[in-house]
Amino acid sequence: MSGGRSVRAGRHTLRIHRPDKVLFPPPGGGDGDGSGGGDGSGGQEYTKADLVEYYRSVAPYLLPQLRDRPLMLERHPDGAGGPRFMQKNVSPHYPDWIARVEVAKEGGTVCHPVCQNTATLVYLADQACLTLHRWLSRSGNLDRPDRLVFDLDPAGENDFPLVRETARHLGELLGELRLPSALMTTGSRGLHVIVPLDGRHGYEEVRAFARDVADTLAAAHPDRLTTAARKKDRGDRLYLDVQRNAYAQTAVAPWSVRALPGAPVAAPLAWEQLDDPGLHARRWTLADAVDQARTGPWRELPRTGRALGPARRRLDALR
Numbered sequence: 001m002s003g004g005r006s007v008r009a010g011r012h013t014l015r016i017h018r019p020d021k022v023l024f025p026p027p028g029g030g031d032g033d034g035s036g037g038g039d040g041s042g043g044q045e046y047t048k049a050d051l052v053e054y055y056r057s058v059a060p061y062l063l064p065q066l067r068d069r070p071l072m073l074e075r076h077p078d079g080a081g082g083p084r085f086m087q088k089n090v091s092p093h094y095p096d097w098i099a100r101v102e103v104a105k106e107g108g109t110v111c112h113p114v115c116q117n118t119a120t121l122v123y124l125a126d127q128a129c130l131t132l133h134r135w136l137s138r139s140g141n142l143d144r145p146d147r148l149v150f151d152l153d154p155a156g157e158n159d160f161p162l163v164r165e166t167a168r169h170l171g172e173l174l175g176e177l178r179l180p181s182a183l184m185t186t187g188s189r190g191l192h193v194i195v196p197l198d199g200r201h202g203y204e205e206v207r208a209f210a211r212d213v214a215d216t217l218a219a220a221h222p223d224r225l226t227t228a229a230r231k232k233d234r235g236d237r238l239y240l241d242v243q244r245n246a247y248a249q250t251a252v253a254p255w256s257v258r259a260l261p262g263a264p265v266a267a268p269l270a271w272e273q274l275d276d277p278g279l280h281a282r283r284w285t286l287a288d289a290v291d292q293a294r295t296g297p298w299r300e301l302p303r304t305g306r307a308l309g310p311a312r313r314r315l316d317a318l319r
Contacts (some may be wrong), residue, residue, distance in 0.1 A: 007052060012097065012119035016126050019049035023079040023128065024263045024286070046263050046286055052125045054257065054286050059118040061293040062255040068138040070101050070112035072250045073124060074131035080259040087129075088112055098123065101139040103248070114139060130259045133250035137199070142247075145206055146199035146305050149251045150214065151241035152190040155234060160280050162224060162238050163190050166217075167274060170240075173217055176318065177311040182301050183274070185281050187258035187266040190238075192251065196305035203247045209308050209315070210242035216319055255293060257286055265289035268297040 004017045024046040055062070073087040090100050090111045099114040115121060115132070124132070136145035150170060152163050167183060170193050174181045184192045197206065211227065218225040218240055226237040244251045252258070252266045264282035267289050273279060284292050 005049075007056070007122055009056060009119040009122045010117050014119060014122050014126065016049065016052055016122075019047060019052070021048045021079070022046070023048055023051055023076065023130065024261070025079070025081065027261070044287070048126065048128070050286060051130070051257065052122055054290065055121040055125045056118060057290045058255045058293055059121055062121065062253070063115065063117070065254045066115040066132065066134060068114060068116075068140065069134045069136075070103055070139065070142075071115060071135075071253075072133040073113065073127075073129045074133060074259065075127060075129045076259050077128045079128075080130065080261070080263070084259060086133075095123070101142075103142060105248070131256045132253040133256075134253040135248070135250055136245065137203075137247075141199055143202055144199045145201075145203060145245065146197050147251075148195040148197055148206055148210055149242075149244050150193040150195075150210065151186070151239075151244060151251075152193065153239040153241050154190055155236045155238065157189070159236075159238065160190075163281070164274050164279065166221075166225060166238055166240075167191050167193060169221065170213075170217055171271060173213065177213075177314045179306050179311050180302050182268060182298050183271060184254055184266055184268045185264075185279075185283055186252060187256070187264040187282055187284075188260065189281050191281065192266075196301060198305045198307050201308050203245065205308065207242060207245040209312060210245050212315060212319070214240035214242050216315065255289060258282075263287075267292050270295075270297045273297070 004015050005019050007014050007016050022045050026045040074084060075087055076082055076084045088110050090113050098120050099116045100111050101114050103110045103112055136147040152166050154163050171181055179195050182194045184194060186192055214227045218227050224237055225240055226234050227240050228234050254266060254268050256266045258264050258266060263286035265284045265286060267284040
């Protein structure tokens, strides 16, 4: 295994340590060093060098989704099959050109990393950060999110047809409320439906609105959908999860690699791609997600989000 190599990213040259280290073993086997094994869902192994190159390539599409947002880093030093740890605080050895934001917490503060450039993406990949989890608000306005997220979480591994159907119903309901929305695979089990907001509403108001939308949809399909937070109360129904819409909570960032066999990616997609019978939560991987990014799946999403007031009045009229 080579000792390292240099990579240029913007104005910075970074040293990649152990670029040949396998982070995602090939299907059906491992490399014997604790990196874990595959389950046949992927087609090849991926190394740290592959991860770095992916994040360099996807940077033009990923960075606009990350800028000014506090991050939580999901790191896997021994690869996707090994132990993980979630990192909020910036490590002391991180270079000073990586942006930071200090966030108040009970009894102190947390200094989160913020990803403003490709060099930061490359540096974090070298740190075996496979997945980036982002806040729904930005560093200049931490109390007021400009994204709302519905997490469509199926009860079983084979329930993706219900996920697709629910996404359509939710998209139609949001359309009635005149709210633009976007779709993203989670790279794990389900889909996220994302609504851009104007950043004028606090988290409590946003989450209450999201819960009322979810309750309205669940009431229309009580045998298939639920907002019950406890698993024992859900049965085999799909869970409409709105819990991420809270201060200091995070959601997986678009174009993030997930620590699962085959290196699936949380990939934005266009609404018409719901009609693809081959669509599933892990449809795109480290091997082809950049191709999906180049299609511009969110190109019709408005740059400026909507206010919730008019949508709230329309929702109340429907209920």
